[in-house]
Amino acid sequence: MWRQFSSCVWRGASCQWQICVKKTGVYCVLGVQSDVLCQQQQAVSLSFTATQCKSFKKSKQKLYDLILTMPKKVDLKGLQEQRLARKKKIRKYPPSTVYLQVLGSGAPGAPKALYVFTEHAKYLFNCGEGTQRLAHEHKVKLSTMEHILITHKSWENVGGLPGMLLTLQDTGVPFITLHGPPGIASLYYDTRHFLRFKDISIHYNHYEGNSGPSTDPLIIQAVPLWAKMEETISGDPSEKLESFQETNDEGEDLYAHEKSLPKKRSSPVEESFNNPTVKRQRQGESISCKNLSVAYICRPPPKAGALRLELCVKAGVPPGPQLGELKKGNDITLADGRIVKAADVTDPDDPGPVFIVVEAPSEAYLDSLLESPAFTQHQCSGGLDEDLAEVVVHFTPPEVVANPRYQEWMARFSPSTSHVILNDANSCMGSEAVHRIQYKLNLLNDNLFPLLGDNGIPKKEACSEGNTEESNNSDCKKTSTNNSKDTLQAPEKFANFQISGVGPTVQAATLLNYHIRPKKRFDRSNVLQLCPDTYIQECYEGEKFESAFLNVKEKLQSHYSDQAVNAGSLDYPYVTFLGTGSCIPNKTRNTSGILLELSHDKALLMDCGEGTYGQLVRLLGCTECEALLRRLVAVYVSHLHADHHIGLIRLLLARRRAFNATGISDAPKLLLLAPSRIMAYLTSYHENFEPILEDFIIIWNQNLLYNDFTLGKEDYRKLCSQLDMKDIRMTYVVHCPNSFGVAWTHANGWKIVYSGDTMPCKGLVDIGQDCDILIHEATMEDELEEDARIKTHCTTSQAIQVGKDMNAQHMLLTHFSQRYAKVPLMDDLPAQVGIAFDNMKVCFRDLPTLHLLYDVLVAMFSENYDEMLEKTAKKRLARQRLETAMSNITTNSITSEETTVKEINV
Secondary structure (H helix, E strand, O other): OEEEOOOEOEEOOOEEEEEEEEOOOOEEEEEEEEEOOOOEEEEEEEEEOHHHHHHHHHHHHHHHHHHHHOOEOOOHHHHHHHHHHHHHHHOOOOOOOEEEEEEEEOOOOOOEEEEEEEOOOEEEEOOOOOHHHHHHHOOOOOOOEEEEEOOEOOHHHHOOHHHHHHHHHHOOOOEEEEEEOOOOHHHHHHOOOOOOOOOOEEEEEEOOOOOOOOOOOOEEEEEEEEOOHHHOOOOOHHHHOHHHHHHOOOOOOOOHHHOOOOOOOOOHHHHHHHOHHHHHHHHHHHHHOOOEEEEEEEEOOOEOOOEOHHHHHHHOOOOOHHHHHHHOOOOEEOOOOOEEOHHHHEOOOEOOOEEEEEOOOOHHHHHHHHHOHHHHHHOOOOOOHHHOEEEEEEOOOHHHHOOHHHHHHHHOOOOOOEEEEOOOOOOOOOOOHHHHHHHHHHHHOOOOOOOOOOOOOOEOOOOOOOOHHHHOOHHHHHHOOOOOOOOOOOOHHHOOOOOOOOOOEEEOOOOOEEEEEOOOEEEOOOOOOEOHHHHHHHHHOOOOHHHHHHHHHHHHHHHHHHOOOOOOOOOOOEEEEEEOEOOOOOOOOOOOEEEEEEEOOEEEEEEEOOOHHHHHHHHHOHHHHHHHHHHEEEEEOOOOOHHHOOOHHHHHHHHHHHHHOOOOOOOOOEEEEEOOOHHHHHHHHHHHOOOOHHHEEEEEHHHEEOOEEOOOHHHHHHHHHHHOEEEEEEEEOOOOOOOEEEEEEEOOOOEEEEOOOOOOOHHHHHHOOOOOEEEEEOOEOHHHHHHHHHOOOOEHHHHHHHHHHOOOOEEEEEOEOOOOOOOOOOOOOOOOEEEOOOOEEEOHHHHHHHHHHHHHHHHHOHHHHHHHHHHHHHHHHHHHHHHHHHHHHHHHHHHHHHHHHHHHHO
């Protein structure tokens, strides 16, 4: 009935408007006005007849011009249709470029992920936590990703899968196929209540099924590897779940207010889980397949050799259709009767090099690996040279790689076969951007912004030439020195080691490439290197930086010289920000995570977004991180949006390993303070992947509400005693269902309040009165107040006002929208307010200095800040122009209607 006048959409002060025109000639401005708080929607429209539209012909052209300048709505359906059409066109021919790229090396705290590129489609083997962040930083193309292949059901392989699926959805990928052991699809299904997969269809391909249509750019054979049953975990996983059964129900949909909008058809994964019979069958198979690992034998389709024109000319082949016949591989006869064979004027055919991806999670899998006949034809004893494996990628852990039996299996391959190792013996964590910004911030204050403990990326010997001013600067020299902290180092026996009888073996690093077609083998040209001198030089390129830097440096020196530092009483608590971004991670801001060190032997974590454990390793180094995990007594989860808790499972597993490393097999249970609905998700993971429920004790946030306290007195006393707290109070805040804010009052008298995600909230003000530190979200700038209201977040000014209302002594703003990757936009920063950054460590004596840093931060990141100012000015101008146009339309419509009424009366 309606045809869209323009694909443009304007998100206005209270609704989203769309300009349309009806076939009958009635112009209409349509909109949907959303009230997120009451979760209701109301349709709004203004209609005008063609006759009435004549009265504002002049304003109509303005409206046309305005529509052209409106921000464009992302048309995911259109993107998907374009990709499908392109896919159908290009897959007539086999891929001419195929290479393997290490995205995550598997180093401690880093993901394990192998990216396979063809010009037709992209593949991802394993998707550890933090994979999407590395893909974003290194501009890895995900738009034609079609397959994600999992080798074994562990968090190290699937922890980044939910975030990656969201990223693929945003890039317009219409569908994705998951391959691997049964049960991996349950991770997608169990996160459906706090992750929105509206525009992507998820399929699961059973490891015993076909790899896919013959038109796929890779031919993949799945090879099951089974562990010896006596060495696997035995017993019924459900036996230990009795105390959790009451919460193991259907999770609450945190996006329920969107259910009134049109929904896409359920994906095959959703349909199978919604069928109770199929669901039970899949759950049973998933539990029985915990001891299964899947290897993949892959090769691109054969490719005909390229036609060599110089040889055709030499053979006397004239231009024309005969060249096409030779290119197809057909012999031809020239006019003089000579026969030209295609083999004489073309390169040799490429049968398709073989590469293998394998993981033996423990020594229990070695029997199956050694006995599997699937690998034989690709090893020395196989037969044809063209079937020999070109490269084998090992996700196998170091202790298994060191096993003589595993090395025996490796030695069965040809000496020309290369081997790439992705495991925690590697040291490269994969992010240069994190180091870049930390070196810059460290220049301002090395206490607030310590250099990172991750030393897995090598430094360049000479970063820049002719840098006289900066090279003579004492601060610049200081940043070029090695960090004295414990650093990530691969064990010597696994660092680019060579095994007798085995081909070239390389420990992986991020962006290490292996070219399969055309065959170039290893390519280290993109492997990361740090250049601290260059990072410092970039700061001085800003016109106002040097003067602002000298000014703030003098003030900081004056402040700290006046402080009588007592190493004991004034140091604790320490507040360390591990993630200060919202929604999804970017290069410089990870998702939410705040470490609160209570004393020398106790710490708690507030929220645990994806990559939180990796942030700890990157900041502290391996040894210090393990010590910190042994001191960690509690984790608080404010609400169940994924960016606040999806990193919890890896943290639990790492904490268990940290205790095991000291010979403690029965680690003390972690206190988990969280909404009760989290148990449905954690229990499903426990049943389908690996055991975690024995690692924590849950305390429901709703039992600690200040105005509805239901936790038993004895339980509350024990809780406070374990955390050295005098009082713990929580309140519901204005965000998604079951969102909480918390106030911690320590036995030493200090009080810290954390808002979580919320709009301005009276309950938070009540529990936070007279606090020493308020950590409050400030997702958006003041110019986007209406967007903040729609998404139930705060602007910077709103957050600051909350601090004033509760009489907070100091405020730390965090949870910034990813549009503010460096510095948030603010008109004025009060003296008691500071801006949080990732890897920023604050104690009480630092708080009075934080507001001094804002001006120098703006100067340091001036280019980024100016871009944000320009975008804000354009948004403001567009909104003003549209409001004016809408006002003119309404006025002219009313005038036209009044004229019509007068004419009728006459």
